[in-house]
Amino acid sequence: MRLRIFTEPQQGADYETLLRVARATEDCGFEAFFRSDHYLKMGNITGLPGPSDAWITLAGLARETSRIRLGTLMTAATFRLPGPLAISVATVDRMSRGRIDFGFGTGWYEQEHLAYGIPFPGVRERFDRFEEALEIITGLWRAPVGETFSYDGAYYQLKDSPALPKPHQGSPPIVIGGLGARRTPNLAARFADEFNVAFRRLPETTQAFERVRAASASRGRDAEPVFSAAQVVCCGRNEAEVARRASAIGRDVPELRENGLAGSPAEIVDKIGQFEAIGCSRMYLQVLDLEDVAHLELVASEVLPRI
Secondary structure, three states: OEEEEEEOHHHOOOHHHHHHHHHHHHHHOOOEEEEOOOOOOOOOOOOOOOOOOHHHHHHHHHHHOOOOEEEEOOEEOOOOOHHHHHHHHHHHHHHOOOOEEEEEEOOOOHHHHHHHOOOOOOHHHHHHHHHHHHHHHHHHHHOOOOOOEEEEOOOOEEEEEOOOOOOOOOOOOEEEEOOOOOHHHHHHHHHOOEEEEEOOOHHHHHHHHHHHHHHHHHHOOOOOOEEEEEEEEEEOOOHHHHHHHHHHOOOOHHHHHHHOEEEOHHHHHHHHHHHHHOOOOEEEEEOOOOOOHHHHHHHHHHOHHHO
């Protein structure tokens, strides 16, 4: 089991805050620092100073960290045309010397699209565009240097693209997630190096993993994707500390214990072990209070060595 830190900067974080958390992630020994890719806050918070662009942020962090992997959960296919997105991700991968994981999804938050003038088609079209985008991005990355890449889809057409630049690591690992019963497992089986389920209890997570396993077997994959989960974390040495951290993010301790990773280090180790038992080998710890670096240090000292 590997532990990764996952942040939600649209809830209120500037670059300096993210840099401080990313450096703490690296110093504490976690495997990776991930951020969401959203343009609008969620819930009753200020969201100040406002949203930051995920790939611009990761480009900065790529030059200011040296070991941790970096990535998104998830970049929305609705936000960027697939050709320019392939260039952006490849560029950041080269800037990081091959430390990017590319989390990619259909997009789901309609209000942020309305707020910034981004088209938001229906679910079927979003999945169709997502599939074409995956074909284009992987095609551009994998086309041999010196050869061109063309594509003729229902939504996107590319003609004689030079398919440059190439990522440092050839093709960054692709992370796909979701609970869809048909298209999501099939796309994960076809394209994903990692399949992620976010903020779900064990039974739902198990079912989603099993659907991807079945789809992977039907495609004859040599190896299944890596399976991962994302859960909010709220750790404390005692109940008072747990309650304080829960209050800081506007959550109740009983609810967090039920739906996340909350409680003492021993409780969190036990809950992570339950996810490991269903085949999960990476856990994304959603850290919502980005000012509380001591929280990361506690998890690093009391949880990480026991995983």
